[in-house]
Amino acid sequence: xxxxxxxxxxxxxxxxxxxxxxxxxxxALPIDQGNEVVAVLNIWIAAAQQQQVPIFxxxxxxxxxxxxxxxxxxxxxxxxxQDTSGAALHDELLTPAVAExxxxxxxxDQDQLSAFDQTGLADKLRRDGIRRLWVGGLALxxxxxxxxxxxxxxxxxxxxxVKSCRPVTAEGGRAALEKMRxxxxxxxx
Numbered sequence: 375x376x377x378x379x380x381x382x383x384x385x386x387x388x389x390x391x392x393x394x395x396x397x398x399x400x401x402a403l404p405i406d407q408g409n410e411v412v413a414v415l416n417i418w419i420a421a422a423q424q425q426q427v428p429i430f431x432x433x434x435x436x437x438x439x440x441x442x443x444x445x446x447x448x449x450x451x452x453x454x455x456q457d458t459s460g461a462a463l464h465d466e467l468l469t470p471a472v473a474e475x476x477x478x479x480x481x482x483d484q485d486q487l488s489a490f491d492q493t494g495l496a497d498k499l500r501r502d503g504i505r506r507l508w509v510g511g512l513a514l515x516x517x518x519x520x521x522x523x524x525x526x527x528x529x530x531x532x533x534x535x536v537k538s539c540r541p542v543t544a545e546g547g548r549a550a551l552e553k554m555r556x557x558x559x560x561x562x563x
Contacts, residue, residue, distance in 0.1 A: 377417075377421065378417055378418045378421035378422070378508075378535075379421035379424055379425055381508075381533075381562075382421065382422065382425045382427045382508075383506070385503055385504060385505040385506055386427050386504070386505075386506045386507070386508065387427060387428040387429070387430060387499060387502075387504045387506075387507055387508070388418055388419065388422040388427055388428070388429045388430065388507075388508045389430045389432065389489060389507050389508065389509045389510075389511075389521065389525075390415055390418075390419065390429070390430070390431045390432065390467070390510060390511050391432045391489060391509065391510065391511030391512060391517050391518045391521050392432055392433060392434055392454075392511050392512050392513070392517050392518075393408075393411060393412060393415060393431075393463060393464050393467050393511050393512055394433055394434060394454055394460070394461055394462060394463055394464065394512075395459055395460050395461070395462050395463075395464060395465075396434075396453040396454050396460035396461065397453070397454075397512040397513065398464055398512075401453070401460055402451055402452060402453040402454075402460050403450055403451055403453040403454075405512050405513050405540050405541070405542055406540065407540055408512050408513070408540050409464065409466075410540065411510065411511060411512060411537075411538055411539060411540055412464050412466045412467050413466075414510070414535070414537050414538045415467065415468075415510055415511065415538050416466070416467065416468045418508065418510065418535065418538060419467075419468040419470065419473075420468060422508075423468075423470050423472065428472075428474070428502060428504065429470060429472060429473040429474070430473065430474050430475075430476050430489070430495070431463060431467075431469060431473050431474070431475050431476070432475075432476040432477075432478060432489045432511070432517070432521070433454070433461065433463060433475060433476070433477055433478070434453070434454035434461065434478060434479040434517070435454065435456050435461060435477045435478065435479055435480050436453070436454050436455055436456060436461070436479045436480070437455075437456060437480065437482060438455060439482055440479065440482070440485075441481075441482070441483065441484060441485060442479070442485040448485070454479065456480075476489050476493050476495055477493070478491060478492075478493055487516060487517045487519075487520035487521075488517070488520035488521045488523070488524040489517075489521040489524070490521065490524035490525065490528060491520070491524070496524075496528040496530075499530065504530070505530065505531060506530060506531040506532075506533065507525050507530050507531070507532050507533065508533045508534075508535065509521055509522050509525065509532060509533070509534050509559075510534065510535050510538025510539050511538065511539060512539070512540060513539075513540065513541055513542045514539035514540060514541035514542075514546075514547045514550050514551075515541040515542050515543065515546030515547050515549065515550040516542060516546075518534075518539050518550070519550040519553060519554065522534055522554050522557070522559050523553065523554070523557050525559075526554075526557040526558050526559055527557075531560070532554075532557075532558070532559040532560070533559070533560045533562055534551075534554055534559055534560070534561050534562060535562045536551070536561055536562065536563055537563075
């Protein structure tokens with residue numbers, strides 16, 4: 375089986391989506407076994423560093439009045455509040471100094487599930503000559519899905535190492551993988 379360092383090529387970037395404390399066991403919006411992606415993603419992050427592949431770490435960074443919270447009419451409990459431990463990236467996730475943090479979910483009038491939603495990420499990637507993205511993280515059927523679909527729409531080749539993701543629900547995860555496939559993403563088992 376090929377290792378991450380053997381899969382990277384020039385023009386690639388690694389995009390790690392929302393591996394934050396609130397999405398892991400013990401957090402405000404825990405994804406079952408969400409913490410298990412950390413060890414897998416650390417292999418990808420270390421390989422990206424070794425191969426000098428750009429690394430982007432996304433984070434939900436919600437203000438207290440965020441519209442995604444149930445108290446404000448949204449579908450989710452309060453999670454990833456700005457400057458709280460729940461919003462912090464998982465302690466065991468490798469966060470190299472060269473990694474760039476992409477902050478999303480800061481608007482008071484809408485949610486931003488995708489790393490591309492009004493963040494300027496697509497323009498930055500194009501300026502940097504990135505053509506192919508490797509995307510993993512949490513949750514497969516929410517923010518990873520939105521990011522992968524937007525990445526495909528923006529014209530990037532998108533690769534998804536499936537073991538580097540966990541869904542909110544198994545059914546949602548299966549549906550997300552099918553939507554990714556239909557959009558042109560490559561699922562790497």
